[in-house]
Amino acid sequence: EVQVVESGGGLVQPGGSLRLSCAASGFPFSSYAMSWVRQAPGKGPEWVAAISGSAGSTYYADSVKGRFTISRDNSKNTLYLQMNRLRAEDTAVYYCPTNTWGSFADLWDFWGRGTLVTVSP
Amino acid sequence: ETVLTQSPATLSLSPGESATLSCTASQSVSTYLSWYQQKPGQAPRLLIYDASNRATGIPARFSGSGSGTDFTLTISGLEPEDFAIYYCQQRSNWPPITFGGGTKVEIK
Helix, strand or coil: CCEEEEECCEEECCCCCEEEEEEEECCCHHHCCEEEEEECCCCCEEEEEEECCCCCCEEECCCCCCCEEEEEECCCCEEEEEECCCCHHHCEEEECCECCCCCCCCCCCECCCCEEEEECC | CCCEEEECCEEEECCCCCEEEEEEECCCCCCCEEEEEECCCCCCEEEEECCCEECCCCCCCEEEEEECCEEEEEECCCCHHHCCEEEEEECCCCCCCEECCCEEEEEC
């Protein structure tokens, strides 16, 4: 059974840092490209970052480039998002969705519950 | 960046009626266009991928069409559980992967 469980969210002050984790199971994680997608309160989804299965390639939205770093530990089946220099506009629920039939960083038919990040003084 | 524009922003319909939702891309995305449904407090749910393919478990009343820059999601005979927000998403030209602004289908 496919599972992704996001964790690490919380309240952080502007300028602060946070590291999100996504524990994956039920699919060949090391072969799968993965993405982080976020959704601010009352807004639509926004793609944040993607990483290849081998971690050899990474991609970022302009809004987070230079502040966020996506990484993975295939030995632990875990995806990470290191978030630095956080801003109020980074407040959102962060998801690490996946695909149950193939390695797609850009097509997601399984989503976890997400983890809420709140950036506020 | 490929901008996706959805219309209308809100669709007010009664159960049993059909809904037609539009998504227009600022440049061609071929058929790499997906549709997601989202209800309050829930994660998005994949309905349609590659313009016209229903995801696993999605009822046949949901159908997608289009290619290039113009796409349509049709819901034939709205059920009470279909009232939600619908987003289109392109995966042709990335980064970045982009979403539309959403169409809310509400009960009239």
